[in-house]
Amino acid sequence: xxxxxxxxxxxxTVIAATPLIYAALGELVAERAGVLNLGVEGMxxxxxxxxxxxxxxxxxxxxxxxSAAVAGMAMALLFAFLTLTLQTNQVATGLALTLFGVGLSAxxxxxxAGTPLPGLKPLEIPVLGDIPVAGMLLFHYDxxxxxxxxxxVAVQCFLTRTRAGLxxxxxxEAPDVAHAIGHPVIRIRYLAVLFGGATAGIAGGYMSxxxxxxxxxxxxxxxxxxxxxxxxxxxxxxxxxxxxxxxFGGVTVMQLYAQGFGISVPSQFLSMLPYAATxxxxxxxxxxxxxxxxxxxxxxxxxxxxxx
Amino acid sequence: MSARLRVLExxxxxxxxxxxxxxxxxxxxxxxxxxxFVVFLLLGKDPAEAFYVFFIKPVANRYGVxxxxxxxxPLALCALGLAVGFRANVWNIGAEGQLTMGAIAGSGVALYxxxxxxxxxxxxxxxAGVLGGMAWAAIPAFLRTRFHTSExxxxxMLVYIAQLFLSYLVHGAWRDPAGYNFPQSRAFTEAETLPxxxxxxxxxxxxxxAVALAAASWFFSQxxxxxxxxxxxxxxxxxxxxxxxxxxxxxxxxxxxxGATAGLAGxxxxxxxxxxxxxxxxxxxxxxxxxxxxxxxxxxxxxxxxSLLMSLLYLGGESAQMQMSLxxxxxxxxxxxxxxxxxxxxLFINFSLRRGPRRAxxxxxxxxxxxxxxxTEIGGVPVSxxxxxxxxxx
Numbered sequence: 001x002x003x004x005x006x007x008x009x010x011x012x013t014v015i016a017a018t019p020l021i022y023a024a025l026g027e028l029v030a031e032r033a034g035v036l037n038l039g040v041e042g043m044x045x046x047x048x049x050x051x052x053x054x055x056x057x058x059x060x061x062x063x064x065x066x067s068a069a070v071a072g073m074a075m076a077l078l079f080a081f082l083t084l085t086l087q088t089n090q091v092a093t094g095l096a097l098t099l100f101g102v103g104l105s106a107x108x109x110x111x112x113a114g115t116p117l118p119g120l121k122p123l124e125i126p127v128l129g130d131i132p133v134a135g136m137l138l139f140h141y142d143x144x145x146x147x148x149x150x151x152x153v154a155v156q157c158f159l160t161r162t163r164a165g166l167x168x169x170x171x172x173e174a175p176d177v178a179h180a181i182g183h184p185v186i187r188i189r190y191l192a193v194l195f196g197g198a199t200a201g202i203a204g205g206y207m208s209x210x211x212x213x214x215x216x217x218x219x220x221x222x223x224x225x226x227x228x229x230x231x232x233x234x235x236x237x238x239x240x241x242x243x244x245x246x247x248f249g250g251v252t253v254m255q256l257y258a259q260g261f262g263i264s265v266p267s268q269f270l271s272m273l274p275y276a277a278t279x280x281x282x283x284x285x286x287x288x289x290x291x292x293x294x295x296x297x298x299x300x301x302x303x304x305x306x307x308x
Numbered sequence: 309m310s311a312r313l314r315v316l317e318x319x320x321x322x323x324x325x326x327x328x329x330x331x332x333x334x335x336x337x338x339x340x341x342x343x344x345f346v347v348f349l350l351l352g353k354d355p356a357e358a359f360y361v362f363f364i365k366p367v368a369n370r371y372g373v374x375x376x377x378x379x380x381x382p383l384a385l386c387a388l389g390l391a392v393g394f395r396a397n398v399w400n401i402g403a404e405g406q407l408t409m410g411a412i413a414g415s416g417v418a419l420y421x422x423x424x425x426x427x428x429x430x431x432x433x434x435x436a437g438v439l440g441g442m443a444w445a446a447i448p449a450f451l452r453t454r455f456h457t458s459e460x461x462x463x464x465m466l467v468y469i470a471q472l473f474l475s476y477l478v479h480g481a482w483r484d485p486a487g488y489n490f491p492q493s494r495a496f497t498e499a500e501t502l503p504x505x506x507x508x509x510x511x512x513x514x515x516x517x518a519v520a521l522a523a524a525s526w527f528f529s530q531x532x533x534x535x536x537x538x539x540x541x542x543x544x545x546x547x548x549x550x551x552x553x554x555x556x557x558x559x560x561x562x563x564x565x566x567g568a569t570a571g572l573a574g575x576x577x578x579x580x581x582x583x584x585x586x587x588x589x590x591x592x593x594x595x596x597x598x599x600x601x602x603x604x605x606x607x608x609x610x611x612x613x614x615s616l617l618m619s620l621l622y623l624g625g626e627s628a629q630m631q632m633s634l635x636x637x638x639x640x641x642x643x644x645x646x647x648x649x650x651x652x653x654x655l656f657i658n659f660s661l662r663r664g665p666r667r668a669x670x671x672x673x674x675x676x677x678x679x680x681x682x683x684t685e686i687g688g689v690p691v692s693x694x695x696x697x698x699x700x701x702x
Binding site: 103110217225228229266268282283292 | 399401451455456457458460461462464465466468469472473475476479480595596598599602635637638639640641642643644645647648651652654655
């Protein structure tokens with residue numbers, strides 16, 4: 001196989017990885033604040049159907065993505081209200097959010113199935129885009145791909161370089177201490193969850209307007225769950241989310257190109273790869289209980305009562 | 309507390325309210341109906357007519373009642389198994405995958421040994437179905453106990469893998485050669501399908517299995533030591549560890565039991581109303597069963613009732629689609645909404661509403677009282693003592 005043949009594979013890898021980056025970075029922020037939101041899949045689906053509907057109606061991709069982010073935040077707000085204000089169990093509420101998102105998106109999207117949408121176009125970057133090979137590999141993506149890298153840098157800097165990030169991590173590690181020294185634990189958690197909702201919405205929107213520009217019921221096909229696994233895989237560090245997302249992107253596109261490269265395995269088995277890889281990766285990371293114990297935000301998944 | 313709701317304040321109850329524990333699912337169901345009313349209005353339908361079509365018409369005749377029991381059966385079977393785990397904080401959310409594997413394993417017996425009219429084949433199929441579901445659930449049990457891997461993510465990933473495996477089988481090795489290339493297995497013979505329970509309906513004796521299992525599940529959790537150990541593990545993990553109750557055993561037991569019931573549900577579907585192996589053997593029963601388990605308060609009797617309610621939601625969705633051209637997806641919407649309302653209503657198990665703003669000083673609230681470690685229950689799931697109070701640190 002020649003280098004030219006690899007270019008489309010690598011390009012699709014980046015595109016497949018992008019929704020994972022958004023969803024996983026958002027979930028990472030929420031988890032660093034101590035909130036486990038299992039509703040990523042549901043938020044992504046609602047974001048996907050919103051972006052598709054708005055994109056179709058307005059012909060504007062910008063508007064589509066903004067709406068997707070808002071829709072994801074609305075879902076996240078619901079989750080935050082239940083788990084943070086009403087103190088419901090985070091696991092059960094997250095599951096409910098996903099089940100609700102699956103139902104809601106199918107309900108809203110019923111009229112859109114089978115309608116094509118003009119996909120998001122790659123940016124035309126002068127000069128750089130004309131460099132052979134490297135130009136194709138690095139400078140031929142749509143704006144959302146580049147923004148995913150900006151988002152990564154922003155999250156990384158926020159967590160490690162800013163006062164606000166430090167506060168948020170304190171809330172995730174020891175909410176009672178953070179509360180005692182006067183930080184608004186619940187408010188900070190609300191913001192973290194809402195951020196996760198916005199990025200999950202964008203991730204879903206990217207699926208329905210760029211990866212495969214159409215709406216299909218349940219089209220995220222477990223990517224929200226894979227994003228959750230990625231956060232564990234990344235041991236709650238943004239850099240590793242990036243690496244993990246590209247690895248998973250590669251596994252996801254492998255099924256599309258395997259046949260072209262003469263690998264004759266039934267397509268269903270190739271489609272299993274991302275899910276099987278998720279399990280393998282989880283086993284490798286979790287094998288040593290200490291890895292998780294040392295890296296997982298200490299209060300992850302636990303409700304916080306300021307008064308109790 | 310003072311920073312939050314000003315007019316109505318939440319106050320932690322000294323002990324969880326027994327009344328609210330029962331009333332909260334009813335409240336949730338009522339709130340879901342109210343939401344349905346609004347949704348129907350927004351869709352421009354007459355709510356009265358929509359309610360009739362959705363909730364009454366599907367069960368207005370004998371066949372309809374049969375359909376209600378038919379769809380409630382796999383929901384109850386899966387939920388009964390899941391509840392065992394949820395009580396012990398073991399989160400199997402992949403019943404859908406175990407159901408699929410149960411259907412595959414059970415069908416495999418029929419396809420390799422049959423077609424036959426011999427009576428022995430059906431028990432073998434059921435057994436294989438149960439074992440198939442158990443085997444699929446054994447994977448997350450092994451990975452959790454051996455490698456500390458989250459059973460939530462693993463069970464879910466295995467759903468996709470099971471469904472793809474099923475797709476592979478019906479498109480390939482197990483496709484009916486005489487089936488005009490449709491992706492489905494041959495139809496099962498009469499001996500390979502479960503006997504009907506009610507004439508003139510499609511309900512099979514699987515409904516009896518569900519009721520029997522509910523009784524068995526009640527006995528297990530209330531009367532056996534293993535059931536007690538699991539309950540303690542869920543309510544107070546530290547106490548369970550101190551008492552020397554093995555966490556690993558609980559995880560294995562919870563996953564194997566829920567895998568077994570989901571597998572039984574799967575084979576009962578293909579050897580029942582479906583009658584052959586198809587690319588899709590369940591419209592999401594395994595996921596809906598999570599809602600059933602919660603709405604049913606993780607209690608066998610509650611689960612039976614909740615499964616009937618969820619089954620009605622499926623039937624109502626179909627009926628509304630046919631009669632009023634409402635999207636059948638409204639079913640999924642109602643299911644999700646129901647669970648949300650339940651989780652919110654469960655707040656009142658542990659808290660009560662009280663009027664009026666509090667005094668300016670909240671000293672009382674900051675003081676640590678033994679109450680803070682009182683038994684807490686959220687979403688029907690007992691949780692361990694809440695996070696430390698600031699007062700406790702001093």
